[in-house]
Amino acid sequence: MTPPATPPATPPAVPPLPLPTADREGCERLAADLRAAGFTADGVRSAWGADNDDAVGRGVRGPALGVLGDRDDALAVLARLLVLGMPQDEASVAAALPRTGVAGLCALGLATTDGTRVAPTALIRPQSYAVGTGDGHWWIASDLDEAALAGPLPEDHVLGVGGASFTLAELQLPTPAARALDLGTGCGIQALRAREHVAEVVATDVSERGLAFARLNAALNGVTGIDARAGSLFAPVAGERFDRVISNPPFVITPRRTGVPAYEYRDGGMIGDALVASVIRDVGEHLVPGGVAQMLGNWETRDGVPxxxxxxxxxxTSPVPVDAWVVERERTDPLAYAELWIRDGGTVPGTREFDRLLDAWLEDFAARGVTGIGFGYVLLRRPAGGDAPTLARYETVTQPLPQGGLGAHLAEALAAHDRLADMDDAAVAASVLRVSGDVTEVRHHRPGEEDPTVIELRQGGGFARSLSVDPALAALVGACDGDLAVGALIDAIAQLLEVDAGALRADLLPRVRELLFTGFLGFAPDAEGGPR
Known part of the structure; x- marks a missing residue:
């Protein structure tokens, strides 16, 4: 006789935490205290060491605590309280926050006190990031993580800054614009990043907690010009258009069944990858001509369709035709994908609950014929002036990328594409080009042979591409020093290789276009500093 199935264990109820309050004066006092304590990413990292800091990012707190020992200086107290989410003695917190005080921290909705111990109700983590003029810095408040809660996350959890958040922040185009939409703002990091280049940002989310944290983080970092609005997807901005749309949407594919947690920060409530599809189809209508949307997403390989x-x-199928540049960065199988996101919610592998959730995920994928899940970057642009789209690029780029500068690379690639779209082959041949400063050449030789068997061009920035090229293209790239036009260089190379110059032009010019788009080559400046 088969024993009755054991119902899933009901996790203990987590008492509701207070919503943070974006009181500007209170945030200014707190920022001054954090600054005075040296509560920066570098300060905290140096306090307990780089390796231990990385462990904290994975939810392992023990080594960092061991290094801090019984230190009671302001940085140590705030690191325990606000980074690790551990209660601290009230007198120590009061000394660490002389302007804010314990009462001020509680008034911001970031802690509670029983008169002896201060218990955090949120985390504040210092974050450093690369910008065009140097290093930037934020303090980002978010909900307590699973280490601080000692258990699974509540479904209305507001996530702090993770790898995906930093990726999208670095992808944002660093060029000026008037209005931007941060769709699904969460803790508000994308809105903060956008405000560095955009005059006004509208930040939307279905989560009231997320919007409260976004408002707090703007005030804590002294950023104005962010309008936080509640609502799903484009509903809060119906009829409005923007120069930029940025979105790290809740793209995680989650089974739609009872007993599977639906975390607001990652689950959009739709089946499979339908939420990402919806945003991609609808975003064009919310872009001004020339406006750009950038987002992250997951997509399924389903029934044999990549x-x-x-x-x-x-x-x-977008009602508004758009240029598209889609880069798939990762591809995983259903089992690995399910394991990743079940662990992300705080459920421990090897437990009955983990196995129950894993079965639900795999059954969901099997029902739709899903054999793989991709993750990547999506850039869409509404052509200016009603023009037809000219860019449709879908590619897989899996190599590690250098830190910083990717947004600038995207902007330069779009500018190169637009210039090339108006140039015929004769115009490209008449252009004077220069090899980019981050490009190197590697030649592989068989022992004892003079001619290389493989010639590679490698890119240090951008997408860190590596290309195998033939001797003719290698010679052309090597000769692009801003002096002679491309056509003249090709003619000289044809004569050197004893091949037909017309045929060589027909072969090389399309590849020159690709090298200009991907950043291996650039247009050389004229005498006044503008591109020739």
Whole structure:
């Protein structure tokens, strides 16, 4: 006789935490205290060491606590309280926050006190990031994580800054614009990043907790010009258009069944990858001509149709035709994907609850014929002046990328594409080019042979691409020093290689266009500093 199934354990109820309050004066006092304590990313990292700091990012607190020992200086107290989420003695907290005080911290909704111990109700983590003029810095408040809660996350959890958040922040175009939309703002990091280049940002989310943290983080970092609005997807901005749309949407594919947690920060409530498809199809109507949307997403390889091809179908069915540049960075199988996101919610592998959730995920994927899940970056642009789209690029880029500068690379690639779209081959041949400063050449030789068997061009910035090229293209790139036009260089190379110059032009000019788009080559400046 089969024993009755054991119902899933009900996790203990987590008492509701207070909403943070974006009182500007209180945030200014707290920022001054954090600054005076040296509560920065570098300060905290140096306090307990780089390796231990990385462990904290993975939810392992023990080594960092061991290094801090019984230190009671302001940085140590605040690191325990606000980074690790551990209660601290009230007198120590009061000394660490002389302007804010314990009462001020509680008034901001960031802690509670029983008169002896101060218990955090949120985390504040210092974050450093690369910007065009140097290093930037934020303090980002978010909900207590699973280490601080000692258990699974509540479904209305507001996530702090993770790897995906930093990725999208670095992808944002660093060029000026008037209005931007941060769709699904969460703790508000994308809105903060956008405000560095955009005059006004509208930040939307279905989560009232997320909006409260976004308002707090803006005030804590002294940032104005962010309008936080509640609502799903584009509903809060119906009829409005923007120069930029940035979105790290809740793209995680989650089974739609009872007993599977639906975390607001990652689950959009739709089946499979339908939420990402919806945003891609609808965003064009909210862009001004020339406006750009940038987002992250997951997409399924389903019934034999590769994920990137399904994304192409979504773009093609947009009511507003758009340029598209989609980069798939990772591809994983259903089992690994399910394990990743079940662990992300705080459920421990090897437990009955973990196995129950894993079965639900795998059954959900099997029902739709899903054999793989891709993750990547989506850039869409509404052509200016009602023009037809000219960019449709769908590619897989899996190599590690250098830190910083990717947003600038995207902006330069778009500018190169637009210039090339108006140039025929004769105009490209008449252009004077220069090899980019981050490009190197590697030649591989068989022992004892003079001629290389493989010639590679490698890019240090951008997408860190590596290309195998033939001797003719290698010679052309090597000769692009801002002096002679491309056509003249090709003619000289043809004579050197004893091949037909016309045929060599027909072969090399399309590849020159690709090298200009990907950043291996650039247009050389004229005498006044403008591109020739």
């Amino acid at each position: 994920g990137l091809e399904r994304v192409r179908e979504w773009v093609d």
